[in-house]
Amino acid sequence: MIARPIQVVLRRIAGGCAAGMLLTLLSYRLHFNLSAATSVHLFLVVVIALRWGLFEASVVSILSVACLDYFFTQPLFHFYITDSHDWIALLVFEATALIVSSLSDRVGHHARELERRQVQQQKLYELSQHILLLNREAAVDQQLVDLLRSSLGVKGIALWKAHEMHQWQSGDCDISDDEIRSACLLETNEDDSGTGISKRVLRLGTRPIGSLFLCEHSLDPASIDAASSLAAVAIERARSFSIEANAVAAKQSEQLRSAILDGLAHAFKSPLTTIRASSSGLLAMNTLSGTEEKLVALIDRHAGHLSDLANHLLLTAKLDGGDLKVKREQVDLAQLIERTITGSSHELDGHSIDFQMSSGHNAIFGDGKLLQMALFQVLDNAAKYGRPNSQVAIAIQEEEAELVIRIKNEGSFIPDDEKEKVFQRFYRCSGSVKTISGTGIGLSVVRRIAEAHSGRTWVESDPVNGTTFAIALPRMAKEKA
Structure with missing residues (x-):
């Protein structure tokens, strides 16, 4: 690896020296004076510097000084100079040769460096083009x-x-x-x-x-x-x-699933309505024995639960399709929460309620039915996943631009990496999938209802204090036409 470049340099020096000797003999035969011979040798040194480099040109320039001294200064054919002007001429030649060689070498190096960079830039340009065409x-x-x-x-x-x-x-x-x-x-x-x-x-x-x-x-x-x-x-x-x-595939899968669920929900509504109407009619007749009345009441209650589930599915499909119409009116959140608590008495069985409301203005513009559905779902989850007979705390907090409803239970815990996932449809926390029945639909409906009101939802949870679901709704929202 090292011997080869040395051999190349030695060959170049030998060739340059031979060229210098040849030019010296030609100049002598043609009876050139010192000035003319110096010009010829300077030209040779510049050519070598441009072609091969500074080192080779420097060696040839030293040989040229020796040749000029031997053939063109007095006394001839001796390496001795008697005239001081000849000394000056040779020294100026050597200095000029070295300076010109150095400058020529720099120019050549710069040209080679520029060419190398152009080649590398071309490679990078081609690389960028090929990257765009990756399969x-x-x-x-x-x-x-x-x-x-x-x-x-x-x-x-x-x-x-x-x-x-x-x-x-x-x-x-x-x-x-x-x-x-x-x-x-x-x-x-x-x-x-x-x-x-x-x-x-x-x-x-x-x-x-x-x-x-x-x-x-x-x-x-x-x-x-x-x-x-x-x-x-x-x-x-x-x-x-x-x-x-993945997003496109997930969206297509979600659209297909929404269509199927929407179809199933519509298919369930008619028979469920018939079953519930029949069971309610039997109860209203008041002609059943005690056991029969209990059985019919059980049918009526579970038919109502299935009907609510079908309504959830239909509502979710509407939210996904963007065709949900929010009928805005002035809604008092405190009264809405009280009505929801009363309507959730069966789901809250065994759980006491601690409701704290703000002393300020609790009214917003929104769809009361949708908001009640969202609150019912969160209350149902709080009772279902909380510790048995524990307290469920509800509070309304006034923020600068929002009214925040917080519903907290005791005994449940949602890990940090699942706090956003619980709002995805059909997702259920890993710790509750096998222990508590559910569909994973409810919280997705809650988030979509909040977003339809330009609001937001989030969850706070730790193993000691339990879990709090928050629904923030704009307090300054105005009624839309």
Whole structure:
């Protein structure tokens, strides 16, 4: 690796010296004076500097001084100078040759550097184009590392993605999972000239999303940084495509499920109405024996529960379809909560209620029936998931722009990672799926009703204090036409 460049330099010096000797003999034969011969040799030195470099030109310039002294200064054919003017001429020639050679070498180096950068920029441009054409149907990550290796002309590439905790490699790059993962976690960016390995942290803004290793390459740090940025963009673009595809699939699945549930709910409504009308009629006749009356009352109660469930399904389908009409009117939240508590006496069986209202104005503009349905659902959940015979606390709090209804029970707990999921339709907390019956529909309806009123919902929970569901409604909302 080292011997070959030395041999090339020695050949160049030998060729330059031979050319210098040849020009000296020609100049002598043509009876050039010292000034003319100096110009010829200076031209040779400049050509060598532009073609080969400063070192070769410097060696040839020293040989040229010796030739000029031997053939063109008095006494001739001696390495001795008697005239001081000749001394000055040769010294000026050598200084000029070195300066011009240095400048020529810089120009040549700059031109080569510019050409190299243009080549690297062209590679990066082609890389960006190919990234846009990656096949979204196949594994993007392996495509990316193969593309980086071929486009940048490196021996090996190793890529680690923080989101998936996985490494992809292409070519010869023996990097362990621990090493490439540590580079991301420690945010290590470095270029090791000894091993020829460059490490870069892939970022999306300021957030690390992975790390990239380049093995045995000739790229400058700026090009490596640019390639790393392109790799980060490609990773995030692929992730966005995946999220988009999953969202589309989920939306289609949700639409299909909503359509099925809507159809089932409508199909259940008619027979449930008939069953409930019949059971209510039998109870109203007051001709049943005690056992018969209890059985019919049980049928009536559960038929009512099924009817409410069907109403929930129909309401959810309307909310999803965007065709729910909110009939706004002035609603006193305190009175609405009291009516909901009275109507929930069966569901709250065994649970005492502590209702605290604010002393201010508790009225908003909203749909009383929808809001009562949301409050009923939260109260039902509070009683169902709370500790038996525990207290359910209800409070209305006045905020600057909202009225916040808080309903708190004792004994239940929702982990932090499930606090948002409980508002998704059909989702149920992992700790209650097998112990408490339910459909996972109610809280999704609560959130959609709140959002239909330009409000919001959230949950606060810890193992000691229990769980609080909050519904915030705009207190300054005006009636809409």
